[in-house]
Amino acid sequence: MSQAVAADAVPPASASAGRVDPRVVRSRQAVLAATVELLTEAGMAGVTVEAISQRSGVAKTTIYRHWPDASRLIVDAVHELAEPCADPDTGTLRGDLEAMLAGLARTLTSSPMAKVLPSLIDAAARDEEVASLRQAWTQERRSSFDRALARAAARGELRADVDADVVSSMAVGALFYRRLVAHQPLSPLLITKVVDAVVSMTTNDPRTVAD
């Protein structure tokens, strides 16, 4: 999934089937790793082909042999560090929510993606390719949220008037907001409270809050 771009960027005469020159993969990995490093340190603006070359030890010419321009390189690098989001099925809405939001909190704080995210969002506002990348990323999370709510509905836990779109926006949005905009920590207590809020918003029970 992640070597697709370079594979057709420089169509090799050979490459009969799955065989790939180990020199190629070494160069690619070194370049992508350096790109990720630079992204986390200085954002999109700090990623230049020259800087990547210096950091990775791969010659600038070699980089251009693999990627047509820095933009495609960045897209590949970001693609590299997009971990699949949690999609748990714990049997209860509360458990599913806790797992999903805890996973999101981890992604937003301690994963490599965390440091790149602000730059990514900014770039997505102007770059169509980056935008679709981010779109897929958020879409995956949304559908994971939807599935959890659907399971809860199948169990008869949900009220009839629940708008999954609004509920997920509020829950996920709270974490994004505190991390990106308000620069507040994402404590386990916060997650618990958000889960409580969502549960009380969506379920039939007059009060399902567990201390």
Place this chain on the structure above:
Amino acid sequence: MSQAVAADAVPPASASAGRVDPRVVRSRQAVLAATVELLTEAGMAGVTVEAISQRSGVAKTTIYRHWPDASRLIVDAVHELAEPCADPDTGTLRGDLEAMLAGLARTLTSSPMAKVLPSLIDAAARDEEVASLRQAWTQERRSSFDRALARAAARGELRADVDADVVSSMAVGALFYRRLVAHQPLSPLLITKVVDAVVSMTTNDPRTVAD
């Protein structure tokens, strides 16, 4: 409040008191306006002294006479377009929330700030000065939210276990998230639903939802 930086950047021998050379204010305004334009069009990366000079018609040397570097200039420009957020007192929590969130939605979609925001958030992740600017901006909104909840509490509308921090993060976060991350529109219907959710989360009434 916004001419503070330039006033001490080039300490004029004269300027006995409040008198300022109209040529200075003209240059400053032209430069700041051009900076805001460039910010909205291309983000932080697109703001260069040269580009500002061309756009504004003010000579590059003149810009350097007023600001030590582009960073300070950007901070001044952003400061310029930070509108005060809505702080309404409608008499009901629902009314206050609707007014605040509608104001936020407007800021996030149609104000000049809307286009600059992604770049601003990204820059705040690395620049201390920008970070404090954004901090003040969010703080103002937070305290406005808190005041509305405090008024509701004084009216006896609020439940005892309401965490204003979490509630505001979810409400405000939903709008930020949809605008910045999910790239979804902020419809009036969405705002209504978020308000409904907040009201049902915080008030004693079993159902205060108005169709």
Place this chain on the structure above:
DNA sequence: GACGTTCGCTACGACACGGTAGCGTAGCGA
């Protein structure tokens, strides 16, 4: 009207970066 300030203009020198060409070398696969 005279003086002082601000401005615009041109011309710099330095640097970073993009992107390419050519050549020799090292490593891979058979």
Place this chain on the structure above:
DNA sequence: TCGCTACGCTACCGTGTCGTAGCGAACGTC
């Protein structure tokens, strides 16, 4: 062992940007 491929290196050219110097002209103030 041999051919082929990928690589590293150097040297480029062009561009954009930074930040400064010096000058004359325009403008505001008194």
